[in-house]
Structure formats: structure tokens, C-alpha cells
Amino acid sequence: MDSKTNNVNCNKSCSIIEWIDYRLPFLSFLKHLQHYRTPKNLSYLWSMGSIAGIALVIQIVTGIVLAMHYTPHVDYAFESVEKIMRNVNYGWLIRYMHAVGASMFFVAVYIHIARGLYYGSYKTPRELLWQIGIVIFLVMMATAFMGYVLPWGQMSYWGATVITNLFSAIPLVGENIVTWLWGGFSVDNPTLNRFFSLHYLLPFIIIALVMLHLIALHTHGSNNPKGIDVTEKDTIPFHPYYTIKDFVGFGVYFLIFAFFIFYEPNYLGHPDNYTPANPMVTPAHIVPEWYFLPFYAILRAVPSKLGGVLLMFASIFVLFFLPWLDRSPIRSASFRPLYRISFWLFVIDCLVLGYVGGKPPEEPYLTISRIAATYYFFNFFILLPFISKYEKPLPLPSSL
Amino acid sequence: MKHEFVMLFRIFICIFLLCSSISASAHSHTALPPKKMEWPFDGMFGTFDRQAAQRGFQVYKEVCAACHGLYNLSYRNLKDIGFSDAEIKEIAKNYTLQDGPNDAGEMYDRPAMPSDKFVHPYPNEQAARAANNGAYPPDLSLVVKSREDGANYLYSLLTGYHDAPTDITIMPGLSYNPYFAGTQIAMPPPLTDGQVTYADGTKASVEQMARDVTIFLQWSAEPEMEHRKSMGLKVMIFLVIFTIFFYIAKQRIWKDVK
Numbered sequence: 001m002d003s004k005t006n007n008v009n010c011n012k013s014c015s016i017i018e019w020i021d022y023r024l025p026f027l028s029f030l031k032h033l034q035h036y037r038t039p040k041n042l043s044y045l046w047s048m049g050s051i052a053g054i055a056l057v058i059q060i061v062t063g064i065v066l067a068m069h070y071t072p073h074v075d076y077a078f079e080s081v082e083k084i085m086r087n088v089n090y091g092w093l094i095r096y097m098h099a100v101g102a103s104m105f106f107v108a109v110y111i112h113i114a115r116g117l118y119y120g121s122y123k124t125p126r127e128l129l130w131q132i133g134i135v136i137f138l139v140m141m142a143t144a145f146m147g148y149v150l151p152w153g154q155m156s157y158w159g160a161t162v163i164t165n166l167f168s169a170i171p172l173v174g175e176n177i178v179t180w181l182w183g184g185f186s187v188d189n190p191t192l193n194r195f196f197s198l199h200y201l202l203p204f205i206i207i208a209l210v211m212l213h214l215i216a217l218h219t220h221g222s223n224n225p226k227g228i229d230v231t232e233k234d235t236i237p238f239h240p241y242y243t244i245k246d247f248v249g250f251g252v253y254f255l256i257f258a259f260f261i262f263y264e265p266n267y268l269g270h271p272d273n274y275t276p277a278n279p280m281v282t283p284a285h286i287v288p289e290w291y292f293l294p295f296y297a298i299l300r301a302v303p304s305k306l307g308g309v310l311l312m313f314a315s316i317f318v319l320f321f322l323p324w325l326d327r328s329p330i331r332s333a334s335f336r337p338l339y340r341i342s343f344w345l346f347v348i349d350c351l352v353l354g355y356v357g358g359k360p361p362e363e364p365y366l367t368i369s370r371i372a373a374t375y376y377f378f379n380f381f382i383l384l385p386f387i388s389k390y391e392k393p394l395p396l397p398s399s400l
Numbered sequence: 401m402k403h404e405f406v407m408l409f410r411i412f413i414c415i416f417l418l419c420s421s422i423s424a425s426a427h428s429h430t431a432l433p434p435k436k437m438e439w440p441f442d443g444m445f446g447t448f449d450r451q452a453a454q455r456g457f458q459v460y461k462e463v464c465a466a467c468h469g470l471y472n473l474s475y476r477n478l479k480d481i482g483f484s485d486a487e488i489k490e491i492a493k494n495y496t497l498q499d500g501p502n503d504a505g506e507m508y509d510r511p512a513m514p515s516d517k518f519v520h521p522y523p524n525e526q527a528a529r530a531a532n533n534g535a536y537p538p539d540l541s542l543v544v545k546s547r548e549d550g551a552n553y554l555y556s557l558l559t560g561y562h563d564a565p566t567d568i569t570i571m572p573g574l575s576y577n578p579y580f581a582g583t584q585i586a587m588p589p590p591l592t593d594g595q596v597t598y599a600d601g602t603k604a605s606v607e608q609m610a611r612d613v614t615i616f617l618q619w620s621a622e623p624e625m626e627h628r629k630s631m632g633l634k635v636m637i638f639l640v641i642f643t644i645f646f647y648i649a650k651q652r653i654w655k656d657v658k
Binding site: 040079082085086092093096236240241244245247248250251252254255258259261262263265266271272273274275284 | 444472477538541542545546547548550581621623624628629631632633635636639640642643646647649650653654657
């Protein structure tokens, strides 16, 4: 704001930067980081947001380079990926960064979401911030799913077949919708082409959503580990304090990232995807990428197809209503002894769902997945409202 | 905070015990888990044993190549495992492939060149199936990556043929191999002792040939591996220093925050 007043009065002594900033307030935007007040007690868990942002940028940059060498055609897709791995300079590095990067992006986002759950970051006045985050998560999942189809290996093909077929569960128009999604009567070249197109588009939509997420965040500022509203004296400028702290977080994140890229690049993938897609041969077990496994487990826990699909979508959409399911005015789990227990039980429940999601749909995994899926919804619809009504919170501190 | 960690730790132990008891009961009817071998390409400093990889190429060329392609490789790639340009030219020359059309519009046969991809043993999948009792010998260039625990699996499969237990009836044309899913495999035992004559005098036992060809196929699946691992070390060292510097900077900047 002060730069504007400068510029109004600026006649001769006006620098180029000030001239530009008066017309396009880019510098003022950068200064916003310096003026943006942040609670002083944020832990490294609060670095996950910017880490996820970096992960998105890495995916976009590596993805654009990969798209220069990739051929979205059923006859050439697999081969063009191998060409990237073998004949493009550092192609293996770029592709492994992209493939491992997707997993790392989900790790960061899952920790980010879990942090929001633990410290009640979804509560007033941050409900919309939370909901935009869930939309980002949904678009991310769609992007990741379509990206996994592109190498056109066995898991790509059969994963695409299983997931697109879910829409056939919709009554009356289901089959028509699936044909429309495929662009034909099976997963084939038109499907691959449109998945490539959408896989290229959606990350830019995510960027737009991230901007909304940041606008909503900067309106009321970050929540903090104590979950109480902060006053001016409890805050510090984002820059340099949190820029430098985030860089430490980036370093650790990149170390883990690099370990997987260089030493275990295929650990998080499935070996079957190095076999070219073959519509005549179904793999023994069709499993999605690890980050979808909890939802896949919920899908398979229900004996009816439509029921499974509805429950799977419900398991994500329930998050939209979280701010109203948890009525407690206390944000941080540090002051909510019962909620804290329910949080960790919920985390375990998700891990159990993830584990059984990767196993064949047979006993004892089916029973475990049914119990775990039931608990998932029990947690949101019964436990949380109940806890928030009857829990005796610990006394809140008056300031950080 | 400490309280949560203790709780989380207990929970992980419970999950681990649960998982291990479940997986122990689930595997009893499927193939045997592969033998655990030590490989020169294992670990952070793993490399390709070039002598072994060259011997492995000889095994591939003289045994496997009768039925299995190596589609993602070109002859020129053999330079990575220590063949000279002249040797590669010689190797390629032994294969014939169809090229064309020439100026007269005719397809013609010519000897392969180093820039050509490995010539397929069969003109198409149908021909391969017709020659192999209906089974399709898979391409081997990615076989190590496309199987769980690929190198150990391949070695176990190649050395794992033996007479079937009496309670198993082998279908005609199939062989018993406990490491193969379903334990009956269309590939007859491919290796016999002394099947190839190694130029370096190594004794060509089944185990030796299986080990050599596994090393060769590991290279063919991940030719970038040595480069990747050596680069990884530099990147990790850089990142450790980067992180430490930023941590020190963070501590200094934050020292006044109370």
C-alpha cells in the first residue's frame, strides 16, 4: 500500500520497479509474504502445504518434458515410455521423478490432511479453506489415475477398465456413460487419448484451486498447534521465518524423494506395469496405486457394485461436512483427550483399509475391510458428533 | 506428543503382527518364494559385473534367443557391458532382417546393423504361438522389472526345474517348476550343464548360466542403473549439506523468537 502512495507522488525519482508495481502490483504481492503474519509456534507439519506446492510444480515441469517424448497411442505408448527410459538424455531421471513424484505428492497431501484433522484446521473460520482442499484432493486423484493409465502397461489398462466400469453401476444410464467415457466399447485408443489430454489439463486446474486455497488461507491465516486465535504479538512475518523453515522441510522431503528416485524407483509401482497392456490377459490381482488402496478397500467391502461405488465416493465427500459433524469449538486435539484417541484410531483404520485394499478380495481380508469401512463412517457420523458433545476439554491457554 | 508416539508404536506392532500372521496363511497354495541370491547390482553401490553380463549375453544368444525377443534393446547398447564397436558389428551381422521398400518398391533382406533393434525370433505373435504349443514366449528386455523380485525370480525359475511331486499331474507339454505361478510352465527346462562354451573358461553349470543370464537381463531391464546409483549418491550428499545449511540458517533466524 505504501508503494502506491509513493507512486502517486512520484514524478522524477520513480524507479522502474515502482513504475511497474503501480500498474501491476507484483512487488506488493511479494511484500505480502513479509507482511503476512503467521503464528510463531507452527511445527514442521505446517511445511507440508508448501511441500505439496513444490511437488505440484515438479510434476508439471517433469510432465511437460515427458509429454515432448510420449506418444498417446495404444500401439506406441508403452514403447515410447521405454524410449524415454533408454534413449532420451536423462529420460529415466525425468520419468522416475514424475512417477515417484506422484507418490511423494500424495504422501505430503495425506500428512497435510492428517495435520488439518488433528489440529482442527477445518473449523470456523476455515471451512471453505478445508473444502477447497478436498476439491484439490479429488482433482489430484483423477489426475493421478489418468496418469497411471498413460504408460499402457497391464495395470494401466486393467486399472482403467475396473475404475471406468464403476460408472456402469449408475442405474439406467450407467452403461451409456461408460461407453461415453471410453469413446468406444472398451478401453482403447480414444480412451488413452482423452486421458492424456485431461492428464495434461487437470494440473493447471489444480493450480487455480491452489490459488483459491491460498486466498482463503491468507484471509484468516494459519491455524496453529494450540488451535487458539492468535493476537498480533503471537505472530511473526512469514518471511523470513517460515520461508527458511520451509526450506529445511524441503531438504528432508527431497532427501526421501531422491532416495526413491535413485535407489528404489519402482518400489511404489507395480511390476505388472512393465508388461505391455494386453486386453486378452487379465492380471491375477488388479490393484490401484498405493494411495488409492483405502478407497479401493471400501469399494470392495460392499457386495453390491452400486453400493460400493456410492460408499467409496461418500468416504471422500463426508470430509466436506466435517466442520459440521465435529461441533466442538476447540480446534486442537492437544486439548481434546477423547478426540485425540479417535483421531489415532481413524489413522489406524485408514492404514488397515490401505493394507486390505492391496490384498485379493477374499477372506479374511473381506471381513477386515467391512469392519474397517464401517468404522470409517462410524467415526464421522457417530463418534465425532458424540465426542464433540460430551467431551470435557482441557483448559485452553490464553495465548501462545 | 510423547504419549501419541508410544501409542502409535504399539498400534504399528499390532498391525505388523496381524499382517504377518495373515500373509503367512495366504501364501501356502501359490508358487514358492524365489531364492534369495546376492547380486553384484544390489545395493547403493551396485554395478553390473561386465564379465558375467557378457557371458549372460552369450547364454541369451545361444539359448534364450531361439524363442525370446529382446525388443527394447539395440545391438549398439551392448557397448554398455563392454563389447567393442567391432564386436558389436560382428554380432549384428549374424542376424537378418527385412527392410525396405527400396527404390523399386521391393522389400529386401539385409544383415542387421548396430543401430538396429534385436531381431525377433518370430515374425509375429501367431508364429511364436504356433511354434510353442500355443504358449507365447515373453519378450525378455523388461522381464526382470516386470516380475516381483525379478532377478531372484528369474534365477529361481531357471534353476528350479525338477521332477514333479507324485500328487501333481503335469499337463502334456508343460514342465513342473515350483517357482512359476501355478507350478506348471510351458517352457521346457532351458539350461543343461555344459550347454554353452564360455570363452573365458568359466564352467557352464546350470547355476552359473542362470546367474550370468540374470545379470545380463537385469542390465537389459535397467541399463541406466549404474549411472542412476552414482548420480544418486552425489544428489543425496548435496541434499544432506543443503538441509544442514538451511537448518543452521533457520536456527539463527529463529533465535530471537520467544
